[in-house]
Amino acid sequence: MVRKHIYRHRIRKFWADSVRFHGKPCSVLALGVRVCDTALRKLNLSAPEPERLVCVSEYVGCCTDAVQICLHCTAGKKHLLYYKTGRLIFTIYDLHSENSVRICVRPEVVESLRQLQPEEVLTMPEEALFYFEEAHPLTERTRKRVCRACDAPAEGVPYRDSGVQDSPDQFRKFDLSENDACRVTRRRK
Numbered sequence: 001m002v003r004k005h006i007y008r009h010r011i012r013k014f015w016a017d018s019v020r021f022h023g024k025p026c027s028v029l030a031l032g033v034r035v036c037d038t039a040l041r042k043l044n045l046s047a048p049e050p051e052r053l054v055c056v057s058e059y060v061g062c063c064t065d066a067v068q069i070c071l072h073c074t075a076g077k078k079h080l081l082y083y084k085t086g087r088l089i090f091t092i093y094d095l096h097s098e099n100s101v102r103i104c105v106r107p108e109v110v111e112s113l114r115q116l117q118p119e120e121v122l123t124m125p126e127e128a129l130f131y132f133e134e135a136h137p138l139t140e141r142t143r144k145r146v147c148r149a150c151d152a153p154a155e156g157v158p159y160r161d162s163g164v165q166d167s168p169d170q171f172r173k174f175d176l177s178e179n180d181a182c183r184v185t186r187r188r189k
Helices: 002-022 027-042 063-071 107-115 118-123 140-147 168-174 178-182
Strands: 053-057 080-082 089-094 100-105 130-133
Touching: 002 027, 002 063, 002 118, 027 063, 027 089, 027 100, 027 107, 027 118, 027 130, 053 063, 063 080, 063 089, 100 107
Parallel strands: 053 080
Antiparallel strands: 053 089, 089 100, 100 130
16 A cells, blocks of 8 residues: 555656646646656666666657656657657666566557546556557667767767857748738648
């Protein structure tokens, strides 16, 4: 009973931190919080340590905001990597113990996720939300990139400031007039 209370407390803390970072509550963000809590439990970690975990997300959306806040996995440090399949699958690697977990959201949850309230997602049993698969190991190339120091320039990129300050005119084409900014754009089918 004590362990369940600890997990519920961690979920509540993760939720509050994620909503503050994301800007508003939503069910996909709540799912990200549950992914983080489940990953820590499966990897036998009580709390995430900076630069210890790497997350490969196959989905780009609100849930990755929770991953950044709760697991300390950020894209800038290459600890949050995207493999864009559009599926709600997350593989989390522990660089210290070399353990990993691949968390897959059940198809029936994916279908109904937008209709669920965040509180429902936060309180659902883990087995109703997820199933697990064997994680593919990190490649050596990926491991080297993840472990590279922050101040080391990337290969092939000159070590200097980007050209944005030098030629802002190239970005003017993206500026919207006041009329265009108010217009709602629709995607083509």
